[in-house]
Amino acid sequence: MNVSSFTAVYDACVLYPAPLRDLLMHLAMADLFQAKWSDMIHDEWTGNLLKNRPDLTAQQLAHTRNMMNSHVPDALVTDFEELIPSLTLPDPDDRHVMAAAIRGQADIIVTKNLKDFPASALAQYGIEAQHPDEFVVRLLDLAPEVVCEAVRLHRQSLKRPPKTVAEFLTTLELQEMPHTVTVLRQLSDRL
Helix, strand or coil: CCCCCCEEEECHHHHCCHHHHHHHHHHHCCCCCEEEEEHHHHHHHHHHHHHHCCCCCHHHHHHHHHHHHHHCCCCEECCCHHHHHHCCCCCHHHHHHHHHHHHCCCCEEECCCHHHCCHHHHHHHCCEEECHHHHHHHHHHHCHHHHHHHHHHHHHHCCCCCCCHHHHHHHHHHCCCHHHHHHHHHCHHHC
């Protein structure tokens, strides 16, 4: 994969936790790749957040969703629904993600639920499922300076509360990103 020459669809599970979503959004805005998602993916992560976080409102999440759509050009995949019934995955509820990846001509589905996207189901479409930790480490291999700048901008955007580099990396560890944190610790002077 060359920088800017691949497309990644974000599954709802990587958009649900704000720290991981914000990191992935800053990386998407760095033009290393084309990030994609669909309204169905938005509905899934926002619906789950509303169920589990009574302190959040539908309006707040609609604002976040709109900001995501406006900050990453051509991110929203449409007209994929007719593909859903023909797809087979271990969890039928994940077929919409695969359909969006196919229609969006994605190379990668970024997901924590790797077992739900087996290589045998994705290979015929040239798609690979990657855990966000593997995804970010690969980006660091491709373009460490660009990734570090995106991470620095993300960390500096945190105001409530602001985070030191060490605190930021601890937050990423809690998001199941151990390999990313290991690499970023080595580059911490750039963050």
